[in-house]
Amino acid sequence: MRLLPLAAATAVMVATAAGCGDSAEREYTVPSSLCGIHIKTATLAPLLPPGKRVSVEPDTPVPDAIATCEVAVDKKVVLSVERERREPGAAARDIAVDQLSAHDPKSAAARTIAYTDAVAVSITQCTAPDVVKEDISTVIRVFEPGHKDESALKDLITEYTEVLKTSSPCEVKSG
Template identity: 85%
Template sequence: MLSVERERREPGAAARDIAVEQLSSHDPKSAAARTIAYTDSAAASVSRCTTQDVGKEDISTVIRVFEPGHKDESALKKLITEYTAALKKSSPCEVKSG
């Protein structure tokens, strides 16, 4: 089973800190200037919201694999990297009205 969660958070958080805090990962690897952290069964990323027309917050994404048949660190890194890139293209920082 796979779980993907996103949330708005205070700006400046490092993905590694999110992984340690939310995923109880003791030693996640980091990539992309601290905006991605991953292990063999979970990953976290932070999308920075830096434009003036949005509130002062970032978007975090957490992916967890429950009961993986095969733990794969490189697959989790690729998944979180590609998911975060797609998320950024969808303008997640814009505040939608309505």
């Protein structure tokens, strides 16, 4: 007979806890573009937290060399993207470890991608005869309260890099 009141109390606590979770919903539309690169919202969504408003703020700290943008949810930066032109021969894993202090990143796409649950790096090589010989590195970082997710970040950097390649990011030789 004592189990019935305990079961009823447990059911009430579970229902109450479930009701509390409803307040943490995504009220904004997930962006479909990062730094001018179109991405599927389903690829970006797992990394973004609940909130009311989202903004994507582009910035170009060094014109024609570095492009950045930040994704903020309720005015808190949760994700950033940085593209940088580099000398040829850069390795995604080296950038992740040496410059971003990533611990034991995994590799993908013939080692042109390195990623963890919070940072991902890709290298796009510019090797065509009519372009400047250089690499373009892309770095995506996830910050709290964004959701760190190794698989989702790998998917995002992979998709972002593939779309970047189709946008002709390499600088055409002059003259």
